[in-house]
Amino acid sequence: MVGRTKPAVFVEAPQHNDYRQISASLRAIKPSQAYKNDFKVYTSLYKDLPDAKKSVSGWYNLYVKMLWDMQKAGLADLKTLTRQQIYDGDLPCKSVKSAVEAGLLPEVLNYQSLDNNI
Numbered sequence: 001m002v003g004r005t006k007p008a009v010f011v012e013a014p015q016h017n018d019y020r021q022i023s024a025s026l027r028a029i030k031p032s033q034a035y036k037n038d039f040k041v042y043t044s045l046y047k048d049l050p051d052a053k054k055s056v057s058g059w060y061n062l063y064v065k066m067l068w069d070m071q072k073a074g075l076a077d078l079k080t081l082t083r084q085q086i087y088d089g090d091l092p093c094k095s096v097k098s099a100v101e102a103g104l105l106p107e108v109l110n111y112q113s114l115d116n117n118i
Helices: 014-029 033-046 059-072 083-088 096-101
Strands: none
Touching: 014 083, 033 059, 033 096
16 A cells, blocks of 8 residues: 655645636536536537547536637636626527537537527
8 A cells, every 4th residue: 555644734826716716607607407408418429429538427527628618719717707798798608509619519410409508
């Protein structure tokens, strides 16, 4: 058995606060059940793609990946993102269909039917 000692003091890096704010912001969005169901359907279709990442275990992983990709594209700041900003800015994360059409998610079979709003 390998063991190690617990560090005497935990040093908090500045980016810890950023991730804490992003996590709180994403929790506050509270996607609707219909949106979650669309993402579950999308996830099962995504896993059938030949170039799909096999490490994706559930809908939430793809949802968070999509939001991070949206931030990388400069469409939103995840630290301050709210549901109202998603609707007001007509952001592509408002539905699975709009995320696929914006290129945030790969295209799957019949993605056009996954149009329930967040």
